[in-house]
Amino acid sequence: MTSLALPERRDLQLPDAAQDRSREPTPRWWRDATAAFAWAVTLFVVALWVAGGGLTAFGSAGESLTNLGHLSGLLASVLMLLQVLLMARIPVVEQAWGQDELARVHRLVGFTSFNLMLAHIALTILGYSAGTDLGVIGTFVDEVLHSPGMLLALAGAVALVMVVVTSVRKARARLRHESWHLLHLYAYLGGGLALPHQLWTGQDFNTNGLATGFWWGLYAVALISVLVFRVGLPLIRSRRHRLVVSHVVAESSTVTSVVMTGRRLDLLRVRAGQFFQWRFLDGPGWTRANPYSLSAAPDGRTLRITAEAVGGSSSRLATLRPGTKVLLEGPYGRLHTGVRTSGKAVLIGAGIGITPLRAILEELPAAPTAKDGVVVIYRVGSHADIVLGNELLDLARSRGGRVVAVVGHRNRERSSWLPADSSSLGDVEAMTRIVPDIAERDVYVCGNPAWMDAVIAAAHEAGVPREAVHHERFSY
Numbered sequence: 413m414t415s416l417a418l419p420e421r422r423d424l425q426l427p428d429a430a431q432d433r434s435r436e437p438t439p440r441w442w443r444d445a446t447a448a449f450a451w452a453v454t455l456f457v458v459a460l461w462v463a464g465g466g467l468t469a470f471g472s473a474g475e476s477l478t479n480l481g482h483l484s485g486l487l488a489s490v491l492m493l494l495q496v497l498l499m500a501r502i503p504v505v506e507q508a509w510g511q512d513e514l515a516r517v518h519r520l521v522g523f524t525s526f527n528l529m530l531a532h533i534a535l536t537i538l539g540y541s542a543g544t545d546l547g548v549i550g551t552f553v554d555e556v557l558h559s560p561g562m563l564l565a566l567a568g569a570v571a572l573v574m575v576v577v578t579s580v581r582k583a584r585a586r587l588r589h590e591s592w593h594l595l596h597l598y599a600y601l602g603g604g605l606a607l608p609h610q611l612w613t614g615q616d617f618n619t620n621g622l623a624t625g626f627w628w629g630l631y632a633v634a635l636i637s638v639l640v641f642r643v644g645l646p647l648i649r650s651r652r653h654r655l656v657v658s659h660v661v662a663e664s665s666t667v668t669s670v671v672m673t674g675r676r677l678d679l680l681r682v683r684a685g686q687f688f689q690w691r692f693l694d695g696p697g698w699t700r701a702n703p704y705s706l707s708a709a710p711d712g713r714t715l716r717i718t719a720e721a722v723g724g725s726s727s728r729l730a731t732l733r734p735g736t737k738v739l740l741e742g743p744y745g746r747l748h749t750g751v752r753t754s755g756k757a758v759l760i761g762a763g764i765g766i767t768p769l770r771a772i773l774e775e776l777p778a779a780p781t782a783k784d785g786v787v788v789i790y791r792v793g794s795h796a797d798i799v800l801g802n803e804l805l806d807l808a809r810s811r812g813g814r815v816v817a818v819v820g821h822r823n824r825e826r827s828s829w830l831p832a833d834s835s836s837l838g839d840v841e842a843m844t845r846i847v848p849d850i851a852e853r854d855v856y857v858c859g860n861p862a863w864m865d866a867v868i869a870a871a872h873e874a875g876v877p878r879e880a881v882h883h884e885r886f887s888y
């Protein structure tokens with residue numbers, strides 16, 4: 413482990429880090445409020461099922477299976493709609509949860525909804541088949557061919573199977589991100605195709621005006637949210653700010669910064685550390701949106717990203733020409749100083765994960781005493797991998813802080829945030845040796861997911877409370 417030693421540089425202009433009150437974060441209670449809303453909606457669905465006679469419909473084995481099939485279908489539907497709302501990028505939801513947490517909940521709710529859908533199909537067919545002599549397969553075929561909307565529902569179920577199968581981690585790792593994302597959009601199709609059978613045959617949808625109004629309302633809210641927040645708002649923002657590439661800077665042989673300017677960027681409610689989905693309109697690649705965090709605090713005139721070339725889109729950044737138009741979607745993410753819980757901070761980044769931390773550093777105020785100064789821990793494979801090093805040093809110094817580089821190759825023997833040649837040190841021991849008062853600080857973490865898990869575990873073990881750890885993963 414070595415202290416970062418880079419040449420002195422005095423020519424860097426440090427922007428004013430004054431906090432803008434209009435960019436206050438969404439209060440944390442929004443998170444509890446959205447979770448309570450989701451539970452309330454789910455319980456309301458169960459209440460509608462009870463009101464429709466659900467509890468009294470357990471007669472014969474066939475009736476009981478069909479009845480449970482209805483309940484699981486209703487729960488699968490409501491979870492799917494909540495899932496859409498969760499990922500609709502509704503600003504208060506997105507800001508209250510942050511992308512990392514939303515992605516985790518999205519996975520959990522998505523798989524639960526899918527399992528309930530499978531249970532719905534199996535239980536309903538088993539229940540129906542008990543009352544006929546067609547057998548299970550015959551009942552299934554009969555339902556698909558003769559019940560209104562059922563053929564569409566089957567197509568919807570197939571689309572959802574495809575979405576879920578391609579989201580299993582092993583399968584996903586084999587797909588290109590764009591292919592996976594395109595397949596994932598079939599979830600909307602799956603949900604849409606299931607709707608007619610719910611309306612035409614779903615007795616629980618039509619038992620009374622309240623149930624009908626509730627379901628139509630929920631479908632409408634989900635659809636409107638997607639259209640407004642995933643399509644409308646990004647288009648309005650992009651049109652309002654008319655962002656263009658100002659210039660491109662090669663930070664290293666593989667890392668490029670892109671600086672953009674636009675109209676009234678002071679009105680963009682964004683904080684250092686947040687990210688946008690970017691589309692550079694320089695050719696066929698504009699159909700792809702890629703997430704990049706701001707690598708400098710927004711100053712109302714420019715936005716800067718810094719990206720490592722790892723594939724097609726990120727490699728193209730180095731060739732962008734000044735004047736190239738840019739569409740943006742965001743800002744997103746909870747990795748910013750607005751979420752801090754104390755006056756002291758430690759920023760821990762690995763590789764290109766240092767970029768949002770570099771921006772956050774710029775927004776942090778100077779510490780009153782040297783011992784309270786911000787600490788930046790920068791984990792890299794070798795000194796050659798350090799990017800934005802001078803900026804980090806200048807910013808840290810100007811805030812009474814310091815930068816510590818933790819250099820060396822990954823430890824393949826055990827899961828650790830330290831390099832292999834520091835294996836004599838424990839993860840927590842190393843952390844508290846660098847930052848003895850870490851338990852009293854906010855800890856901002858960004859890097860690759862496995863490394864981040866090791867950092868977060870060590871921070872918690874060192875006494876940092878859950879709400880003081882803020883992180884952003886560079887992969888979903």
Ligand SMILES: Cc1cc2nc3c(=O)[nH]c(=O)nc-3n(C[C@H](O)[C@H](O)[C@H](O)COP(=O)(O)OP(=O)(O)OC[C@H]3O[C@@H](n4cnc5c(N)ncnc54)[C@H](O)[C@@H]3O)c2cc1C
Binds near residue numbers: 590718725767888
């Ligand atoms: C919230 C967030 C912030 C990020 N900020 C930065 C940053 O500041 N600097 C930086 O260098 N990188 C950042 N990344 C990673 C960056 O988005 C990917 O490296 C980039 O999109 C790769 O695209 P590609 O076509 O060059 O490579 P590909 O070969 O297509 O992909 C390489 C890897 O990037 C992932 N990836 C590709 N496209 C996307 C996408 N649209 N969304 C999410 N993951 C994708 C793939 O799953 C794959 O693991 C960030 C990622 C996220 C999720």
